[in-house]
Amino acid sequence: MPITIQPYLPEHEPAVAEFNQRLKTSTNDPTLVFPRYAVPRWLPHSQSSDLFQEYFLALENGFVRGGYALKHQNFIFPDGKVRRIGYYHHPYSEGIINKSYAVVGSLLLRDAMARSPLLYCLGMGGYDRPLPKMLVRLGWTHCAIPFYFLVLRPHRFLLQMQALRGSAAREWLMNLAAASGAGWAAMKALRAWRSLRAPRVESFTVEKIAEFSAWANDLWEKNKDAYALAAMRDATTLCLLYPATDEHFTRLRIRRGGQDIGWAVVGERRKDEKYGEMRVGSIIDGWAAPGDAAPVVQAATAALEQAGMDLIVSNQNHAEWGLALANLGFLSSESNFIFAASKTLAALLQPFESNRLRMHFTRADGDGLPRNF
């Protein structure tokens, strides 16, 4: 019986559990788990919203051989029109454990492209992974979303940052830098030097809010045309992404002279072995006119600093948001957070090389929410 791609229904849940068990047994990778339930826990389909997720399965004679998730969301485009586009994520294939199913990866992607020709992928873990390799080969347009980080506690950073301690020699160097205070002095000096060179930011006020409301609509309407591509960030969307019931998020409203100029959402990342025991804060999302990115990232950084983070990370694509972070002392490093657009989507983003610097992409646009922001 041929493999067919079908919507994931509750009756498929036992077969998905068996599929997950096969992946787990053969790979010993606990992260390779397709969603257990047919109805997404995050952003389920609703008649009243254009922001929702749905799942699809590759089925063969009752067995699940793969699956993927498709998130639908409205975006503003360079031509000023709002269109709903699809985000393809979490593709899983039996092909990773049984090569006779090598075809499943192609089938899943082709199915998603047929359902949502305006399709994008984000994140993916780097160009050396199978999915981005496949997308590049298919001629998708792509770029890496810059990654920024700010070290707040150099001593803990030097001792805990596992990626910097890959060998005995590097571990010794990191220990020396931490113990001597040289690392602390260098990082503090860099931050001070960057701040001195940065343009002065006009004074602003910050308020922690429980949830977004109508004022966020005004900000969205006022600033949306300043971006070449941005996911809709009106109050309704923000309340779905950052519901008041979710205490992981800190929502900040930023004003100047009594007028709203932006907002930010920050939070603490879950523990990750590459960061050791450090507390890692994330500037998850934000919105403002590009010229007002600086107060927004300043407010977000201050909130995370006050919350006791050791390190702050953020992915920001827009050039002015990146500059605002750099002016605060954030460093950038190689990013494995990749944006890739299908040919149909990319055609609407031309000229891509100039538009890409004006696209607003953050971690909030990826598959990380709510687990991995």
Place this chain on the structure above:
Amino acid sequence: MTVFDQIRALASDLFAISPDKLSVSSSPETVDAWDSVQHLNLVLAVEEKFHLQLSPEEIEQMKTIGDIVKIVEGKLQTAPS
């Protein structure tokens, strides 16, 4: 050059393997380098080489070199000249 020879040459280039080691029964299970990414590459290479478009159903049936040859030959016979 037969369709089989041409497809074998494409697969040989993609998988970096001698053509002599590829037969009609070669499949992802018998060729180390034939993974999901290379499968897609092979599909795209076949489409480009023979100027044809393969449907998801046809791609799903492409489990061996022999299967690919059969599908391509079938499409070439029905294609308008």
